[in-house]
C-alpha cells in the first residue's frame with residue numbers, strides 16, 4: 668500500500684501570471700521563489716514552494732501534489748498505480764493522474780529535511796520571507812457528486828486515511844499526518860474544487876490578516892466560524908480569479924494513532940459550533956452568485 672508524507676503544493680491556471688503572483692504576495696503574504704516562463708512558484712513559509720500559478724486559458728486548479736513517504740520512490744508509486752489500474756503520466760520528478768471526478772493529483776518524491784529545515788520554524792533564519800505570513804499550506808476541499816467513490820480512491824489509490832465522515836455519504840475528511848484533514852469532500856451533487864486552505868498558525872492572526880484582505884476589497888462569505896468537525900477556526904475568502912475560495916484557519920484538531928473514524932451528524936453543530944451557516948453562494952461559482960454575494964443581496968441567502 669502506498670504511503671504519503673504530506674501535501675506538497677497546489678497548482679492553478681490563471682489569466683495573468685504577473686497579476687496573480689502579485690496578489691499571492693501582497694494580499695496573502697506568500698513569497699515568490701522563482702519565475703519560470705509564465706509560471707510563478709510561491710512559498711508560504713520556509714518550504715521551497717506551496718503554490719504554483721501558470722498563465723493559462725483555463726482558470727482554476729490543475730492538481731494537488733503530495734509528497735511520497737520516504738519508504739516509497741516514484742518507481743514504487745508507478746508500480747502501485749499499475750497494480751490498481753490507474754492511468755498516469757510519468758515525468759522526470761513527478762507522476763500525474765486524475766481522481767474519479769477528473770481532479771488532478773500529483774505525486775512528488777519525499778523532501779528530506781536538511782540544513783535549517785531541521786530547526787523549528789521559529790528558530791530558522793530568513794532574508795526573504797514577509798511578516799504576517801501563514802504557517803503552511805494545509806488542505807484542499809472538493810465538492811463532489813459521489814463521496815464514496817472519492818473516499819475509496821483517495822484511500823486506496825492516493826494513499827490517504829479516512830479521518831471522519833459527515834452524515835454517512837454527505838461528506839468525508841481524509842488525512843496524512845496528525846492534522847484532522849489534508850483533503851475534504853462535500854457532497855453537493857456537482858463536482859467542483861472548493862478551496863485551498865492555509866494554516867495561519869495562531870488565531871491571533873485573524874485581525875491583521877482578515878482586515879488586510881478586506882482592505883484589498885476581498886469578501887468573506889463565511890466566517891470566522893469554528894467547525895464542529897476538525898475543530899478549526901476558519902474564514903473563507905472569495906477568489907474568483909482561481910475559481911475557488913481560499914480558507915484561512917487555525918487550531919485544527921490533531922489526530923493520534925488511537926483514532927477511529929467517526930460519523931458526525933449532518934447538522935448545524937458539525938458545520939459551525941457558533942451557529943452561523945454559509946450563504947447558498949458558498950457552494951456556487953457562477954458570476955451571478957459572486958456578484959450577489961459581494962453586494963449581500965437577500966436572494967442568495969434564501
Ligand SMILES: [Fe+2]
Nearest residue numbers: 808851864914
Ligand atoms: Fe477547509
